Amino acid sequence: LLQHLANLAATAWKEAQESQQQFQAQQQEVARLQEQLSRARQDGERWASALQRAQKENLEREATRGAEQARQQQLIRDMKGRLLELLREKDALWQKTEGIDTPTASPVPRDAGLCACCRKDFRLLSRRYSCRLCQGKVCQTCSVDMGRQGRCCLLCYQHGHSQAP
Numbered sequence: 001l002l003q004h005l006a007n008l009a010a011t012a013w014k015e016a017q018e019s020q021q022q023f024q025a026q027q028q029e030v031a032r033l034q035e036q037l038s039r040a041r042q043d044g045e046r047w048a049s050a051l052q053r054a055q056k057e058n059l060e061r062e063a064t065r066g067a068e069q070a071r072q073q074q075l076i077r078d079m080k081g082r083l084l085e086l087l088r089e090k091d092a093l094w095q096k097t098e099g100i101d102t103p104t105a106s107p108v109p110r111d112a113g114l115c116a117c118c119r120k121d122f123r124l125l126s127r128r129y130s131c132r133l134c135q136g137k138v139c140q141t142c143s144v145d146m147g148r149q150g151r152c153c154l155l156c157y158q159h160g161h162s163q164a165p
Contacts, residue, residue, distance in 0.1 A: 117142035117153055131156055 113122055116136035122128045128137045132149060133156040144157040152160070 115139040115142055117155065133160070 114120065114137075115122070115128070116131070116134075116138050118139065118141065120126070120139055120141075122137070122139065126139055128139065129143045129151045130136070131138055131143070131151065131153040132146070133152050136153055138151075138153045142154055143151045144154060145151055146157075
């Protein structure tokens with residue numbers, strides 16, 4: 001019986017030691033899990049803080065964008081208004097000038113090295129033409145080819161065509 005009790009005590013002792021080792025292992029596992037939980041909470045707080053900052057910045061950008069869009073729309077309205085004013089002014093000026101005669105040809109400039117119309121210098125590559133009506137020296141851009149009749153300056157051409165019909 002004593003032997004049996006000693007065996008039972010030894011078995012109980014071994015079970016107690018195994019239980020204690022399991023308990024210590026579980027305590028270590030709990031400590032590791034608590035540390036992971038703590039790190040996860042810290043990460044969650046950092047992510048929540050970053051999310052709040054990003055949302056705040058987004059709201060600020062949206063407010064700025066809305067203000068800029070409103071300013072641009074106002075600028076567009078102002079420009080449209082100004083365009084209408086200018087168109088009305090142009091129409092009024094056109095109506096005032098409708099009865100005025102076309103300009104007459106300008107007198108021949110004294111400097112034969114300049115175009116009579118645009119005052120551009122004649123160079124090696126820019127040819128000068130004599131107007132058949134006013135005898136002014138003009139460049140190719142400011143002259144009109146009249147075929148067999150020769151060339152004339154734009155002013156004489158416009159003046160001649162406005163009186164023809």
